[in-house]
Structure formats: structure tokens, C-alpha cells
Amino acid sequence: MRIATWNVNSVNARLETVLAWLDEARPDVACFQEIKCVDEKFPAEPFESRGYNLVVHGQKSYNGVALLSKYPLTDVRRGLPGDDTDEQARYLEALVEAETPVRVAAIYLPNGNPVGTEKFAYKLRWFERLQAHARDLLKLEERLALCGDYNVIPEPVDARNPEAWRGDALFQPESRQAFRALLNLGLSDSHELGHEPDGTYTFWDYQAGAWQRDHGIRIDFALLSPQAADAFIGIETWRAARDMDKPSDHVPVVVTLNP
DNA sequence: ATGGTAGACCTTCTA
Secondary structure, eight states, X not given: OEEEEEEOSOTTTTHHHHHHHHHHHOOSEEEEEOOOSOGGGSOHHHHHTTTOEEEEEOOSSSOOEEEEESSXXXXXXXXXXXXXXXXXXXXXXXXXXXXXXXXXXXXXXXXXXXXXXXXXXXHHHHHHHHHHHHHHHHTTOSEEEEEEEOOOOOSGGGBSOGGGGTTSGGGOHHHHHHHHHHHTTTOEEHHHHTTOOTTOOSEEOSSTTTTTTTOXXXXXXXXXXXXXXXXXXXXXXXXXXXXXXXXXXXXXXXEEEOO
């Protein structure tokens, strides 16, 4: 059972790149973030013809998340509980009906820049809602994978140049504490379970030659419940995807659980 | 040096 997470930065602009990677990696489940389109404009056909079931939670121009699965998807939840006025499409959850079912969420946490504005306050409120919902999900005591772009650099080791991120919302103490509090509910970062080396990054900015200089950060994670962590086999961070034609600024992360 | 790029979409916002 292989579960991928990838911020694709527009599924329509990136369609050929996304399909090329999907045909190579062939995950059973994929979580996409930043599809940047409404549900009706999601290019469903090429994914369905590859055998994927599809649920989409889209939005015009910005954000948007999707779940693909070779297994049936049930118990779908669109949007994060806790604020009925929140119109940003950043959370999608479903139960993957595999041999052993696993609940999977596609998460696109707010960026939060610039610090000191409503955007940063929204990020922290969103984090609190995610923590409350994760607490509820963990009570189910089932396999759970909370996958996505968390827009947080957890530790200095997760950035090539931590100094450059000192004033950024992704590296604020409040952001890092909120992420740590989420883990402390009892979730495991699959990066740690897999003992990936330092310098394993998942994002390089398009600007200023960040990729060429390897000025990356690790901000895309698959967080696992105890039941999922017990089934953990491995993690692959697809660094090579950053060198594809028309790359996303993020690369896919794939977690393997035993069947 | 406050630069640089990418996407949606229409002039500027988001990242």
C-alpha cells in the first residue's frame, strides 16, 4: 500500500508532468494539493483511465485538494471542521477501502505570510482546528495518514539555510510549536520512521536558483497514527521530480505501509 | 542589492 502526497501547483498546468510521474511511481493512493481549479475543471479522465477513483475539493484560482485511489473511497469529508465561514479549499479526507482500510487526508495548510497579518493569524487558527480534528480521528484507533503541504519547517535541519527563513511564517516559533503539538497527539512523521538523511527537502523555490543551489526546505509530510506507523515499511522523497520538464516547486513523498 | 519565477486570470494576488 503506497500513499503519495504532492503539491502539484496547478493540476491543469502540470498535467503532463503529473501523469508522467504517476506512470512511473504508480502509487495506490495520491493526495494532491494546490490543484488551483474548481471541481468541474479537474482533468478527471486521464486519472480515471489509469484506474484511480477520484474525489476533489476545489476552488477557483487558489488552493484546492484532491484524493486519488485504486481502492474505493468512502466516508468523504470536504473541508476542515471548526469554522463554517472558512471558504478556502485546503482539506479533504476519505477512507481508503484497502485490505486493511486506511483513512487518508490531503492537507494544504495556509502559508501565513507575511507574519503579523491576518494571514498568519489564519494559519495559526487553521492549525488549532487541525489539531482538534486530528485528536478526534485518533480516537478511532485506525490506520490514519495525514498527508500534505504543512507550510512549516519543523527544525533548522529541515532547511539548507535556516537563517534565510528567520522572518518567514514557515519558520516562526508559533508555527513550529503548532506542528510539534500536532505530533504530540501521537502522530509519527514518516520522515523520522524512515530515517531519511538530513538534507532531505521537498520544496525549492522557483526563484533565485534555489533548486540549482539546493536551497530547499522540508515542508511536505505524511503523519501516521500508531496503527499506520506499526505498518510502516518505507518512505521515498522523489527529489528527481524537481528536475522534470515544467516541474512543481514541490516534489512527491511516497509512504509504503504493509498491506 | 529587497532582486528572482510561476500560475490564475485580467490587474493583481498568492506562493
